[in-house]
Amino acid sequence: MQPLRCWTCGRSLHGISSxxxxxxxxxxxxxxxxxxCKVNRYCCRRFALGELPRKDIPSNDFMRHFGYVASKEETTTEPSR
Structure with missing residues (x-):
């Protein structure tokens, strides 16, 4: 559900969800x-982008490719004893 107003500055964000x-x-x-849509303030942009559908969030494979998370090999190896 898209927020109707920015919580920081109070600007209406109702028209940009569609x-x-x-x-x-x-x-x-x-x-x-x-x-x-003339949404220039960082606070408004944060709230507008914070409610995007989950399918638009990069997958772990995408994040691994660019080095943001550990690779599959690093996460599946047995810990050394």
């Missing part, structure tokens, strides 16, 4: 759609 969902489905840039 635009964000449409952009997420088509694979467009989320930053560009926020700029188009």
């Amino acid at each position: 635009a964000l969902q449409e952009t997420a489905n088509t694979g467009g840039s989320l930053g560009d759609i926020l700029d188009k």
Whole structure:
């Protein structure tokens, strides 16, 4: 559920939820759609992007590729005794 207002500054975020969902489905840039909707403050952008569907969150394989989490080999090895 998309927040109706930014909790930090109080700006209404009601109109951007459909635009964000449409952009997420088509694979467009989320930053560009926020700029188009004139959401410029960091606090508002944080709340707008914080409620995206789970499918838009990068998978662990993506994160492993760029080194953000341990590789599968590192996590599946037996601990040394």
